[in-house]
Amino acid sequence: MSLFKQSPIVLDLPDAEVTYFPDFFSKKEAIQYFDSIYKDTKWQQDHIKVFGKTYPQPRLTALYASNKNSYSYSNITMYPEVFTFALSEIKTRIEKVVNVTFTSCLLNLYRDGKDSNGWHSDDEKELGENPIIASVSLGGERVFKMRHKNDKSMHKRLTLTSGSLLLMKGETQHHWQHQIPKTTKKVTPRINLTFRIII
Ligand SMILES: O=C(O)CCC(=O)C(=O)O
Ligand SMILES: [Mn+2]
Secondary structure, eight states, X not given: OOSSOOOOEEOOOTTOEXXXXXXXXXXXXXXXXXXHHHHHSOOBOOEEEETTEEEEOSSEEEXXXXXXXXXXXXXXXXXXXXXXXXXXXXXXXXXXXXXXXXXXXXXXXEOXXXXXEEEEOOOOGXXXXXXXXXXXXXESOEEEEEEESSOTTOEEEEEEXXXXXXXXXXXXXXXXXXXXXXXXXXXXXXXXXXXXXXX
């Protein structure tokens, strides 16, 4: 850990509550977590339907949780595995700065620049009215974009670094969408963990 107390960056966005911690984990911790989670996760390849045609989802995913609750989005229903030691440890670290207990973690593996996550809000009913989502990035850096639902001229672009934590809460998911676009840059694999409360 750094000797200096890290200062979170509060994004100045209307109708949103988003905070970014660039160095939530040290670079060394981030590499160790990347390696163990990459290896220990039961990654799955789901399929999505776009205009009636079926395509492989452009990333691998997994769901881990402390309960048995499933999570459904874009015609996909995921059933959780029991939290691994590494995921529990990360969850505890995050819970020390946010005063909630997460039940679940949705994992994404972006294998290369062709893997992506399209525009969406995390607004599924299982997440409750104003969900809090804690998103950890491990491995290759990727760009994270946000746009306001009613005024597309309001947008934000952030490079999510390895070991960073992005918190989204309050009304953010009502008013904003986010995505991880494809990139033609050479990028190494990236794991994203989104801790959520699924009730
Ligand atoms: O990979 C990311 O940083 C975002 C993932 C995401 O938005 C999601 O899984 O809902
Ligand atoms: Mn999301």
